[in-house]
Amino acid sequence: xxxxxxxxxxxxxxxxxxxxxxxxxxxxxxxxxxxxxxxxxxxxxxxxxxxxxxxxxxxxxxxxxxxxxxxxxxxxxxxxxxxxxxx
Amino acid sequence: xxxxxxxxxxxxxxxxxxxxxxxxxxxxxxxxxxxxxxxxxxxxxxxxxxxxxxxxxxxxxxxxxxxxxxxxxxxxxxxxxxxxxxxxxxxxxxxxxxxxxxxxxxxxxxxxxxxxxxxxxxxxxxxxxxxxxxxxxxxxxxxxxxxxxxxxxxxxxxxxxxxxxxxxxxxxxxxxxxxxxxxxxxxxxxxxxxxxxxxxxxxxxxxxxxxxxxxxxxxxxxxxxxxxxxxxxxx
Numbered sequence: 001x002x003x004x005x006x007x008x009x010x011x012x013x014x015x016x017x018x019x020x021x022x023x024x025x026x027x028x029x030x031x032x033x034x035x036x037x038x039x040x041x042x043x044x045x046x047x048x049x050x051x052x053x054x055x056x057x058x059x060x061x062x063x064x065x066x067x068x069x070x071x072x073x074x075x076x077x078x079x080x081x082x083x084x085x086x087x
Numbered sequence: 088x089x090x091x092x093x094x095x096x097x098x099x100x101x102x103x104x105x106x107x108x109x110x111x112x113x114x115x116x117x118x119x120x121x122x123x124x125x126x127x128x129x130x131x132x133x134x135x136x137x138x139x140x141x142x143x144x145x146x147x148x149x150x151x152x153x154x155x156x157x158x159x160x161x162x163x164x165x166x167x168x169x170x171x172x173x174x175x176x177x178x179x180x181x182x183x184x185x186x187x188x189x190x191x192x193x194x195x196x197x198x199x200x201x202x203x204x205x206x207x208x209x210x211x212x213x214x215x216x217x218x219x220x221x222x223x224x225x226x227x228x229x230x231x232x233x234x235x236x237x238x239x240x241x242x243x244x245x246x247x248x249x250x251x252x253x254x255x256x257x258x259x260x261x262x263x264x265x266x267x268x269x270x271x272x273x274x275x276x277x278x279x280x281x282x283x284x285x286x287x288x289x290x291x292x293x294x295x296x297x298x299x300x301x302x303x304x305x306x307x308x309x310x311x312x313x314x315x316x317x318x319x320x321x322x
Contacts (some may be wrong), residue, residue, distance in 0.1 A: 015235065016269065018193050067152075070145055070181065072188040073235060 002083040003048050003056040009069045009076045010041035044068055047083070056080055088315050091119040091129040093159070093175070095150045100136035100172065100292060107292040108133075112308055121153040130315050131168040132159055134175025136228070136290060146189060146231050147177035156182055168212055168311055169284040173229055176276075176286030185279055185286045186244065187236035193269025197230040201300070202267055202289055204252035204275050205259050211278055212314035213285045214251055216306045222259050223252070223303040225289040227267050227275075232288035234270035234277075244277055252276040252287060 011017050017039050024038035046063075050056035057080055064076040090108050094101045101118060108116040119126065121139075126132060140149035150156065156178070163169050163184055171179040179185040192198060204223045206214055217223065236244065244250050252275040256265040261273045268288070276287030291304030 016190070016193060016233075018191050018195050018233075018269070022195055067148070068144070070148070070188055072180070072186075072237075073190060 001050060001052070001056070003050060003053065004081045004083055005046050005048055005056070005060045005078055007044045007046070007060065007064050007068050007076055007078040008041060009044065009064075009074050011039060011073055012075055015073050041074075053080065053082065088130050088312065089115045089117065089128055090131045090133060090311075091117055091126060093119045093121065093132060093134045093155055095121040095137070095139035095153060095178075097139045097141055098135050098137035098174065100174075100290065103290070104133055104135045104172070104292040107295040107304065108308060111295045112305065112312075114308075114312065119155060121150070121155045123155050124158050126155075126158045126162045126167070129162070129167070131170070131311050132162055134159070134169070134171040134178055135292070136173030136175060139174055139178065142174075142231070145181065147174060147179075147181040150174075150178045151182040160184060163279075163284050166281075166283055168315065170213065170307075170311070171284075171286035172290055172292065173232070173288055176288055177231065179284060179286045184284050185277060186240045187234055187277070189231050189288070190233040190235050191231050192229070192233050192267070198232070198267045199228045200226065200267060202227045202275070203255045203257055203259070203265065204287075204289060205255040205261065207250045207253055208248040210248075211251060211282050211285070211310075213278065213307050213310050215313055216310040220259065221306075222255060222257070223291075223294075223306060224301040225291055225294045225304055226301075227289045228293075229268070229288055232268040232270065234268075234274045234288070236271060241271060243280075244274075245272075247280055249277050249280065249282075250274055251278055251285060252289075 294301035294304035
């Protein structure tokens, strides 16, 4: 089975995000009010081949931990969708 | 005594490092390609600066999975001296050989400038030729040199004398103005608990000749030499 995974990597709470802060400042400069705590992360999409949803999840979990995020600064979440009719 | 300068695709400070060690200090030095697994015959390994693998994903994130890095980890485990400069520091952190991580500079700008480093611990293999509190004039050149570690890790670093350098002003004061990137506690360079793996964002290899404006970088390499002389060659 093929599965489409989307891994979302975000900075841990409390880790300074200068990009987010700069975007927030720009938003405020444009006159928008009520916008705060802008945080910038990454979305990494990948297709994995695995025998089951559980195996696909285990692989994505491992990749998220070992490669796609740096646990010192970041956390990640992911979604997994079976690619039906695709082989 | 032989030093290796590790070269990844995208490394760009290997020639400066080779020159500083080989031509300026007269040491035996060789390039080590990222596919290399054999580090035998080396006493010290230096991960030079640059943009390994284009800094894709995160700085140092891809380089750490290169074949050579498994050997560097073993080399460090055997007690070999490992120094990571700039991107090399980022790689060592990604590889877990040093604690913490390097983030985007807090002002988001790339910073290429002279900096003063205050020696915080002069009893390590990398600083034994300096004096405690000495100011070293060494340039920085990076966009992601903002050192981060959680409070527990920071406390550990401080408790065990693992902070080797802090960014200071010309009088040796640790101030926000002297901090070129937002590093926590002005940290510019650290070592592991054992003291044989160190990383720093500033470039000592660019400060080894008077014509370049400073020779203070020599202290670090000569410290390594001094340390290695005091024990049997080749780990």
